[in-house]
Amino acid sequence: MKSLLKFITCGSVDDGKSTLIGHMLYDAKLLFADQEKALELDSKVGSRGGEIDYSLLLDGLMAEREQGITIDVAYRYFTTDNRSFIVADTPGHEEYTRNMAVGASFADLAIILVDATKGVITQTKRHARICSLMGIKHLVLAVNKMDLIGFDQNRFDEIKEDFKQMTYGFNLESIQVIPVSATEGDNITKKSENTLWYEGLPLLPYLESIDVRKENEQNSFLMPVQRVSRPNHTYRGFQGQIEAGNITVGDEVITLPSNEKAKVKSILVTDKEMESAVVGQPITIQLDREVDVSRGCVLTTEENIQVTDMFTSTILWMDDNPLVPGRNYLVKVGTKILPGTVMSIKHKIDINSGKHIPSDRTFKNELVECDISLSENMVFDTFENNEVLGGLILVDRVTNMTSGCGVISHALRRSTNVVWQETDITRVIRSQQKGQKPLTLWFTGLSGSGKSTLANEVEKRLVSIGHHTMLLDGDNIRHGLNKNLGFKESDRVENIRRIAEVAKLMNDAGVITLASFISPYESDRKNAREIVGKEYIEIFVSTPLEECEKRDVKGLYKKARNGEIPNFTGISSPYEEPENPEIEIDTSKYSLEEATEYVVTRVMDYLD
Known part of the structure; x- marks a missing residue:
């Protein structure tokens, strides 16, 4: 079975993200005949004077074609002899940063494009930081439009150095910088004669060969409960997707936050009874005794997962209204949703330098670190350990719109040190x-x-x-x-x-x-x-x-x-x-x- 690579393309407006992927699909002959014919016909009335406009393969919205920009996230599946791919072509305009963040949340690798005539700009830095925030450990910097600067190696090296300095401290596992021309096809599927000084692989062969498997995968079983199944009074099953480890009939699991223990009585994968199940499978588990479990609870064999009602989080703010301390939102972690309050803003994170800036409010597309208090205890982990229980979204309680997304850094000590004192007089x-x-x-x-x-x-x-x-x-x-x-x-x-x-x-x-x-x-x-x-x-x-x-x-x-x-x-x-x-x-x-x-x-x- 071929391995699957999920990646995104991002960068500023008009850096050539859609053109890059479109040209890759075209050159690698990964299009059906009718798709190729439609592309050629559409290009005749496009913006390139009749020449093939590869971006039309991904810019599906009429508004995108009219403006020549990507607005929504366009997902495309393709496969080569060596690997299968899912690519999310994300928008570059600052107004649609929230869409880019959605695409980054699913990816193993990010291709960040920069215009060789402009170099690393603010939106490049913003997207790189969002990729890092979303847990992406592998970056490819595609220095596009090299044909417009005569394939100048010195300019390429300057951009490469600027980017590596900017991403220092991102805790990345790999960075590959590739000189490309998305319109002409240089270094997309095969090496270009215009960049003989470049010794690395072209883009597609690099994507086919890179190993993005995560080390130190959590071995303990972990399943956030999505639904409690009660088809009749004799059966009570807990449904969800296994996010880590595996489970076998007879294993003892811990239910959180109630912290009760029970043994697995049966496992259903779809409608078939199985002896065991592995990570990634949606299952129904029946336990050997009654326990306090509902949607949002977690079944696990790991004893170190935390339960708290206060934590520190890094947030990408997406709302048109600013974030101010004291505001109340719905906080979603895993399958659990609870009311929560942003108690304080610790600082904003400068997009360019990563420095911490004192602030009492945060505006759209800014990164901020803040303390959040929940209405009751919630099961969580740090994002570094577990992306499912370490990621969160904030939902506006009036409009029901997503206001922010982010990652959990750590619990606050006061959440466990300060305990509610019950009194006799109620x-x-x-x-x-x-x-x-x-x-x-x-x-x-x-x-x-x-x-x-x-x-x-x-x-x-x-x-x-x-x-x-x-x-x-x-x-x-x-x-x-x-x-x-x-x-x-x-x-x-x-x-x-x-x-x-x-x-x-x-x-x-x-x-x-x-x-x-x-x-x-x-x-x-x-x-x-x-x-x-x-x-x-x-x-x-x-x-x-x-x-x-x-x-x-x-x-x-x-x-x-x-x-x-x-x-x-x-x-x-x-x-x-x-x-x-x-x-x-x-x-x-x-x-x-x-x-x-x-x-x-x-x-x-x-x-x-």
């Missing part, structure tokens, strides 16, 4: 003592909407009928607990996170908590809801901006309009209206007494 006991159900009434709305006034009246009404309450007002909190926070986005995020934690503690004390905060971002309110739990009741004070500005009791809108207050919600900073609040009230349509009566009546439904 929330239930404290609530029963006060004779009430604790809630957090979260008032949100623009400045001047009347939320603080309304929250104050609602608290007075609740106290008058015998309830125990505590009102947390935005301005009051900023005089004490959050005195050190400003009004930048990162400060606003942390402000809301702290208040949510305080509200949760108040609920633990059995107290009804009223929180009155602008809290302008939907993602932050969702994070607050996650922290507080089912006791969180969102009250949207939906008074229009025009009415709020008319009231302007504190003169803040006037100052904001004059540019005296930066980052003022509704003027120079956005307010994202709640999508599904439990209660909504427009105070411009009701008297204070009517609004209070309406809110209290609705709140009583949650207290019963």
Whole structure:
């Protein structure tokens, strides 16, 4: 059986990635007759004056052909006498860096193209670092368009040296630098007479011969559980793909994170019962006893895999919105998805030099190292040891879009050193003592909407009928607990996170908590809801901006309009209206007494 090499092509826009692979397929006669004929016909109306445009083999989207660039990742399978290949032709434009990262995540080797007339540029460096981040250990630098510089060896050597200096410290296993001309075919499938000074192999023979097998492969069995199969009450099987090692009937496995042990009773590969299974196979395992296992858990024979709720990770940020500390995302590792919070940004990583740069926020296509806290324990490993349990993605909880991808570096010591202390007096006991159900009434709305006034009246009404309450007002909190926070986005995020934690503690004390905060971002309110739990009741004070500005009791809108207050919600900073609040009230349509009566009546439904 032929070995399989999975590789990507990457580099900057118009460096010739699609042309290179297209020419390779054409010269090596790896096209069907109809493909070759279609290529020749399409080229007649292409951008090369009737000459064959090899990039058309991979640039399948109409938008790509019109612009002459690659937008999406184009996958192509081909085979030679010596090897089988899957190539991912990835986009070079900075706007589509996320697509390039997707392609890199599957590859064993990367071909990075540079334009010989330009040399190593920023996008070259960005792609090389992303390849390294994704665990690619073998790089080929294809110095393209050598025909445009007269196949100058000195220029080639300069580019080669620049690239090797840039990749120093990437922990690579091999770097091969090849002078090529993607349009003319030099050093693509056979050695070029124009580069007699080049002593290495042409590109295709090099790809056919390179050994990309990984040393020190993990021998212990490892399978993240994708699904629990219960066709009837007598059978319970755990389904997933074996990511490392092998398994045999009778072997003892450890279930994580519950850390229980059981023996393998049976193994199904598709619908056939087998005595054993090996890495790469999708299987169903039945154990000899009941254990606590669900989707996202891990079955293994390795005892050193870590379980933690806090770790440090290196992230490639893909979102149009910046990453700031305190933001809450869905974190996916293996088959497990948990809510998680970016606690802090340790530093950004300079694309050019790799140096660490202090920063409190990260923008699209930047690399950053940050600490992440999860809502509960998760099974993980370092990316160096295990790519499946060491890689992660961050998903925006509002848009459900992938915001970032990265690798786990190590667990934080505090995750194991700081242990939650259970107390004898619980929330239930404290609530029963006060004779009430604790809630957090979260008032949100623009400045001047009347939320603080309304929250104050609602608290007075609740106290008058015998309830125990505590009102947390935005301005009051900023005089004490959050005195050190400003009004930048990162400060606003942390402000809301702290208040949510305080509200949760108040609920633990059995107290009804009223929180009155602008809290302008939907993602932050969702994070607050996650922290507080089912006791969180969102009250949207939906008074229009025009009415709020008319009231302007504190003169803040006037100052904001004059540019005296930066980052003022509704003027120079956005307010994202709640999508599904439990209660909504427009105070411009009701008297204070009517609004209070309406809110209290609705709140009583949650207290019963």
